[in-house]
Amino acid sequence: MPGMTTTSRFSGSAASGVRSLTSGGVERTFGAEEIIVSKTDPKGRITYANDVFLRVAEYQEHEVLGKPHNLIRHPDMPRCVFKFMWDTIQAGHEIFAYVVNQSKNGNYYWVLAHVTPTFDTHGSIIGYHSNRRSPKAAAVAQIKPVYALLRQIEQGHRTPRDAWQASLPALVQYLADRGISYEEFVFSLADPPESAGRSNPAKAGEVVACR
Amino acid sequence: MSLAQVDSFAAEWSEALAAEAECTPEAESESPADLALIDEPIGAEQPDELTQIRAWVAKAAEVCESASAGDLEARLLQIDAEPDLARLLHGINHLLDMTDAFVRESTATLSYAAQGKFFRRVLLNGMLGSFRQAATKINETTAQMKLRTDELKLAEQRRAQLADEFQAVVSTIDGLVAATQQISDFSGVIRGITAQTNILAINASIEAARVGEAGRGFAVVATEVKRLAAQTAQANRDIQTQLAAIQNATALTAKSIIEIRDTLRETEKSAT
Numbered sequence: 001m002p003g004m005t006t007t008s009r010f011s012g013s014a015a016s017g018v019r020s021l022t023s024g025g026v027e028r029t030f031g032a033e034e035i036i037v038s039k040t041d042p043k044g045r046i047t048y049a050n051d052v053f054l055r056v057a058e059y060q061e062h063e064v065l066g067k068p069h070n071l072i073r074h075p076d077m078p079r080c081v082f083k084f085m086w087d088t089i090q091a092g093h094e095i096f097a098y099v100v101n102q103s104k105n106g107n108y109y110w111v112l113a114h115v116t117p118t119f120d121t122h123g124s125i126i127g128y129h130s131n132r133r134s135p136k137a138a139a140v141a142q143i144k145p146v147y148a149l150l151r152q153i154e155q156g157h158r159t160p161r162d163a164w165q166a167s168l169p170a171l172v173q174y175l176a177d178r179g180i181s182y183e184e185f186v187f188s189l190a191d192p193p194e195s196a197g198r199s200n201p202a203k204a205g206e207v208v209a210c211r
Numbered sequence: 212m213s214l215a216q217v218d219s220f221a222a223e224w225s226e227a228l229a230a231e232a233e234c235t236p237e238a239e240s241e242s243p244a245d246l247a248l249i250d251e252p253i254g255a256e257q258p259d260e261l262t263q264i265r266a267w268v269a270k271a272a273e274v275c276e277s278a279s280a281g282d283l284e285a286r287l288l289q290i291d292a293e294p295d296l297a298r299l300l301h302g303i304n305h306l307l308d309m310t311d312a313f314v315r316e317s318t319a320t321l322s323y324a325a326q327g328k329f330f331r332r333v334l335l336n337g338m339l340g341s342f343r344q345a346a347t348k349i350n351e352t353t354a355q356m357k358l359r360t361d362e363l364k365l366a367e368q369r370r371a372q373l374a375d376e377f378q379a380v381v382s383t384i385d386g387l388v389a390a391t392q393q394i395s396d397f398s399g400v401i402r403g404i405t406a407q408t409n410i411l412a413i414n415a416s417i418e419a420a421r422v423g424e425a426g427r428g429f430a431v432v433a434t435e436v437k438r439l440a441a442q443t444a445q446a447n448r449d450i451q452t453q454l455a456a457i458q459n460a461t462a463l464t465a466k467s468i469i470e471i472r473d474t475l476r477e478t479e480k481s482a483t
Contacts, residue, residue: 035337037308039284048286050308051301061289094319114334116315118284127284131312133336187330 025107029134030056036111036132039118042125044069053132058103069130074102078150080164080171084182089117089128096186098135098143110140112186139189146174260293267292271303283311313342317349329357374475377468384465391458398450405444412437 030036030052039048046064054061057072064071073082077100088095094116100108111132117125153170154163175182267290274285286307287300316333323331332353333346415433419426 033337033339035308035312037312039286048288050304065288094315112334114316116319129311129315131315131337133334183328184330187332 025103025105028056028058028103028107028109030109032134034134036130038064038069038130040069040128040130042127044128046071047127056103056109057101058105058107063104072101072103074100074108076100076108076147076151078147078164078167078171079154079160080150080167081147083164083168084171085113085115089115090125092117092119092125096183098139098147098186098189099132100147110135112139136189142189146171263292264296267296267300271300274303274307278307278310283307283314309337309339309342313338313346316346320349320353324353324356327360329353329360370475370478374472377472377475380468381465381472384461384468387461388458388465391454391461395451395454395458398447398454401443401447405440405447408440408443409437412440 034052036053037050038053040046046067049064085095085097097113099113100110102108112135113130113132115130118127118129120126150167153167157163157166277285286304290297290300320331320333332350338346412433419430419433
């Protein structure tokens, strides 16, 4: 994968300066063909969680229904990623993100989350839907130092708002350095170019930012 | 549990319910519709098993009906039915989750493709059987769209290059027009000189005649000069005619090339 290994800023200092991500608990995994599904109301309160969600997050259904989705937020997740996700879905767009979540018992699990707004027939957002898939180990390995650096920037800021305001420019800069959009970046991790077959000439990272 | 089993199961229970209704008229107050509300966990008032089953079946029917009408939001929550029924209810949720995921993924991928963003692909994880086949087909199609778009972009670049090359030809022709104009100017000068020479020759003839016998030789020279002037004038007229033909042809060529160039540029504009 081009890019991630080239900047000393993200790959070097982050690895040495910050404690490794997900230091506490045990990693929980789920099947490659399983999808963790949840739905929330427009305020982010859980209205549905499928059985894979409950199993992996170690919750009972009644413990999550009506609760805010940040119930499973892991302290190692940079605030700015959630800020970015929230802004994107509130604007009516979908978003993909690599996320580490925390289970009820303090264990953790990595997901490739796909969050989409749900619209009524008039086009108003009536809730959000999230499908989470088991990410490739290589993708998690690449996102970890990025998140570690963003967390390092966020440390020492007292409110979540101060935290993301400090780290969001770093995320924007990281993408600008690579000349790709956030969505292309996430997709480049999800589907490395070398795995693209002959029938699919599209290469991640090759696409020019679109109008 | 097979469908036939479900049928006979339902028949048995409906008989049992009918029998029970006769004994306990109060049962009517606990209608399945009341118990189907998600907010009140079913079983809170310890209804008998049959009532609970009927409530879940009614709720499942509602969810299936709204899903069939295109609303993929409804799910069965807090399932506490007996294992076989619970399996059916979870199965409905799972089917809805898969359908929901497919609809969201394919819609997003195609919307991106419509904006020329071909990096977005339907993620195949969790998409099984027909879902995966359809998703794969969508991905193949967007890959083809990307290929065609790239080809179009290349063709656009070539067209732009061609327009530039035609622009260079226009400049060359402008040079040619200027050169022929210069020749035409020189030809004008030559015409002037020829006229002067002709007058000089006539004057020389007159002067030669005035000195009589001594001027005879000079008169011959004057006649020759006059003849040369006439020949030069004729040659000069031929040059003028040829030049006019060249200028006409050049103007026509320039016009055509400018038209081609402008057409190429217009195509370029409309394509971007």
